[in-house]
Amino acid sequence: MTIRVGESATAPSFQKAALPLLGDSQLRKNLRHATEVIQRRRAVVAGELPDWQALRDAAAAVKQKTLRHLDRYLVQFEAACTVAGGQVHWARDAEEANRIVLELVRQQNAGEVLKIKTMTADETGLNQALEQAGIRPYETDLAELIVQLGNDRPSHIVVPALHRNRSQVREIFRERMQLPDLGDSPQDLTDAARQYLREKFLRVKTAIGGANFLIAETGGVCIVESEGNGRMCLTLPETLILMAGVDKVIPRFQDLEVFLQLLSRSATGERMNPYNSIWTGVYAGDGPRNFHVVLVDNGRTGILADEEARQTLECIRCGACLNACPVYRQTGGHAYGSTYGGPIGAILTPQLQNMEHAQSLPYASSLCGACYEVCPVKINIPEVLIHLRGRVVREQQSAMKPEALGMKAIAAVFRSRRRLEAAHRLAQAGQAPLVRKGWIHWLPGELGAWTAARDLRAIPKQSFREWWKETHRDAE
Amino acid sequence: MALRRLRMQPLRISLFITCYNDLLFPETGRSVVRLLERLGHRVEFPLEQTCCGQMHYNSGYQTEAMPLMRRFVDVFRGADVVCSPSSSCVAMIRDHYPKMAASTGEPRLIEAVEALLPRVFELTELLVKKLGLEDVGACYPHRVTYHASCHSLRSLHLDDLPLRLLRKVRGIDLVELSNVDRCCGFGGTFAVKNGDVSAAMLAEKMLDVEKTGAEVCTAVDNSCLMHIHGGLHRRRTGIRTVHLAEILASTEAETAQ
């Protein structure tokens, strides 16, 4: 099995990747601006709904129920979609998913395809597979277009080009769209994209995209978008191929009333995004004649088996956790080295690969809990992060050896009052060479990371318990 | 207030100082003792206490944290009330001890945790919720800004308990901190394992603190304060951090000295 999550198998550790990004002041400025804007809007529109918490509870309950009976719902979806004229395919891993899509594209003799944004395709590396097979994919989401034309990688789930400002976008468009006189107002840039893409929408006969929700009851699909490129791709071409993780399925049509209230408020701070499209199979005279859904596993069923971490699969890809995360705010998505960044990326990416890669990601968090607070489906991300750290410690024993020894030693000290008090005395005495005027400015080894940015106040001469023993002798 | 003190039965309060406060911030412990005794209560300090296990648990060493949990439950088994000046440690106990006990399948341990938990309080919870106080007779004539630590906010849901106590401190000049609920970047081992990002987060927090013009930054956790103070000291801002307990323990008599 070749499970793949973008480039995560070869990406540098979070710590390594973060350092140069922290020095990019343009990126950090864009990040602060973008995340603050969406966070503010999200808070307003979530605050408007008096039943926001009840909606979150309902969404979490629906997702939990779905995961417990995932096989049943997937089979139900397949049956209903097929009856309505769609074709459902199953892909165990990234390679199989790409192979199936490639085959479907070849069946159409297509040399070019339209692409609606889908992280699932990013996960499997579909674009590379297409290009290697001599097929040109055209990204149609504005941000994905910016990323594609700029030979770049997305840095946010919902606003993938937020690391680019207008002048950077103008340069990319000027060069790649051959528009030397292009202005740099967002309106100019958007108009350029509109024209550039319309020609393609009307000409290219095959489109590939993803799905936000697969509806088991009806065999229907729901796509949530803002720009209209989704609508273009699902009505104009002859052939539509969707890649969807097996975690995208929900039981009933009616369940959408919960998710559609939560998703856009959480993702972009809007009460409703401009366009939602729901359809089932194929319609005569309206839309594609050939409709395919490729159900992708690529490591998801592995996460199902871990009851404590299963909630990871409840994610509806809103990106609210990224916007709330104080760590993401500093580094942006590229530091996570994967399709998925931010808090959800930190738990999803390593787990899809059974913790064989991206082991630094569960540590890329101060466990502040802001993500959990805003997650519309109440994924307790801090809890999962702690659980995954436990897996890293247990499964990566040789790599963790030095730290593990230190941790075990400290634990041994904490298991005995005598050892604790001895350790106190050792620390109080041993610090002497490092102390200058009551402060420590340098620490050796790994602890040096502390003193790289901070001072440490010297350990006081008398610990609390020593003071207590002195002053409350009769009490004991 | 005197009337209130007479009405409130003196409690026997067992102090859980926490491993890091014991060694690094004894003055916080001394302040808690002084404060609670001043309010007429009896403080006990079981010397067998060591650590709640949070650092190990959160870093993935859940196996090593288990004996520390057992020890805590054992040490405080007979306590009427347990009080701790650390919201992160109380959060560890409240959020994780039940699960840890359940994982052992031992009925007596599970029961012991269940019985103990309602008796464990973070300091401001004890003062406001259990003792019904907001004015604890404190005096602290300084310009102070309050940072809301993540555990106090999102695990314990302390809301404005600390601020309610601070507002009743005589002479205090309380200034609001911008982005008060944004993480300072400490995060336990995060500060060392992801030192660069931690420093970047700290830099923003320090900017916010400096903007207030405060002399003192306070919080209910010395973990955050150690990190913030360390940065402020490196930058030679002259701003210091002081645990909330020390502000509340401070009286006119002391400030007059």
Next chain:
Amino acid sequence: MTQSEAREAILARIRNAVTRSSDDCEREVVAGYQRVGSRMPEERLALFVERLREYDAQVVTVEAAGVAKALGELLRPDAEHAVPWVAADGFPADWLAECPAVLPETEAGVDELNRCAGVVTTCTLGIAVTGTLVLQHGAGEGRRRTTLLPDRHLSVIHASQVVETVPEAFARLAQSATRPLTFISGPSATADIEMTRIRGVHGPRQLTVILAEDWIRLFPATRHS
């Protein structure tokens, strides 16, 4: 066959991964969220209009009998440029009585849709809280691409078609669950460049709604004290 292999493998992994009770599936999730709106009709309509305008949609409110006149006024300016509007197949002919000649959808190919002044349709329902129009692409609503390619979309909606909440909309749509459905909440937009909201990436840049107040006439307004 690889496909049935893959399918069986995935389903087997799922079954091995989960322990569950057999009756679990039948238990519906208890919903504590609000299903039904609480606003009075005028409030609901006023909210609908407000929310549409927040998305920069143009809203024209008329009495039920005034739709034809309003439509005529809105379409006339383009007649001067000899660029026709397209009318969705099944759009009520009497509403077009005061309009310059329109191109029927059945005669409009992709090129015509691209070049026309705009498209007029009816719709299935409106959602007040979110300022949404829902089309199920039946008579009068056009095929899906018909409300996508033109630069302007004008929709006529009656007050009685407006519900307050998203769950109320889904209740009304229950029978249409397998139809093509498009929810439109303002013109298309992007905030991908510096978080500045720009209208009209793809899809109509101008959305106009004619709100015909039939409901209020039928049932006199009740005021709560």
